[in-house]
Amino acid sequence: MSPDDLERYKRHILLKEIGGQGQQRLRAATVALVGVGGLGAPAALYLAAAGVGALRLIDPDTVALSNLQRQVLFATADIGRPKVEAAAAALAALNPGVRIETRAARLDAASAKDLLAGADLVLDGCDDFETRFAVNAASRALGVPLVSGAVGRWDGQVAVFNRTTAAPCYRCFVPETPPDAEPCALQGVVGALTGVVGAMMALEAVKLIAGAGRALDGRLWIFDALAGEARTVRLAKDPGCSACGAP
Numbered sequence: 001m002s003p004d005d006l007e008r009y010k011r012h013i014l015l016k017e018i019g020g021q022g023q024q025r026l027r028a029a030t031v032a033l034v035g036v037g038g039l040g041a042p043a044a045l046y047l048a049a050a051g052v053g054a055l056r057l058i059d060p061d062t063v064a065l066s067n068l069q070r071q072v073l074f075a076t077a078d079i080g081r082p083k084v085e086a087a088a089a090a091l092a093a094l095n096p097g098v099r100i101e102t103r104a105a106r107l108d109a110a111s112a113k114d115l116l117a118g119a120d121l122v123l124d125g126c127d128d129f130e131t132r133f134a135v136n137a138a139s140r141a142l143g144v145p146l147v148s149g150a151v152g153r154w155d156g157q158v159a160v161f162n163r164t165t166a167a168p169c170y171r172c173f174v175p176e177t178p179p180d181a182e183p184c185a186l187q188g189v190v191g192a193l194t195g196v197v198g199a200m201m202a203l204e205a206v207k208l209i210a211g212a213g214r215a216l217d218g219r220l221w222i223f224d225a226l227a228g229e230a231r232t233v234r235l236a237k238d239p240g241c242s243a244c245g246a247p
Contacts, residue, residue: 121209
């Protein structure tokens with residue numbers, strides 16, 4: 001690392017759980033972010049600040065005025081710009097040493113493997129279940145761990161899936177689209193909650209890449225913002241899961 005790198009990442013390097021070797025692993029990693037919105041925006045900021053070598057931003061949308069209540073990568077002047085383009089500019093300004101890859105495309109079952117190929121880790125912050133199922137299937141097929149986050153109203157959650165073939169996948173947790181599922185555009189969400197959950201996703205990513213601590217592998221972290229309380233529950237692998245169960 002250069003003298004500037006040593007200064008930039010000094011607080012990481014001082015941590016025995018990361019150190020120089022962990023920082024080098026971060027620098028060598030490619031992380032794909034599915035969705036550069038409420039969760040992807042803060043996660044991307046912290047991963048760029050952490051010195052992750054490459055961030056792949058996957059999002060087909062443009063910046064809208066309604067995004068600015070929570071999507072902290074964007075400013076009013078970005079309205080109408082492709083999200084991946086505006087995000088790439090902001091992240092490059094934060095840390096020019098990070099390579100930013102942009103994919104202004106909608107991830108679905110047909111495109112997921114191509115969009116995620118070559119990534120070492122996937123962060124999914126989208127808000128629809130069909131995309132989540134597609135990300136999960138591709139993550140499983142590619143052998144790439146998945147950090148999944150979700151928010152609604154005042155509640156948030158984060159979990160790690162597919163770290164090993166023995167670990168539960170997302171569809172072990174959510175087998176089918178819930179009948180009462182609603183996007184944030186209909187149910188609402190408090191803006192600061194997306195920062196809490198997005199930062200938690202980035203934290204799990206740093207731990208996984210650097211090999212620090214105990215990841216939320218097969219566990220679900222649940223945060224109730226109104227009560228100011230969090231809890232963690234264990235997730236079991238479903239032997240009858242349509243995505244990873246026995247044939």
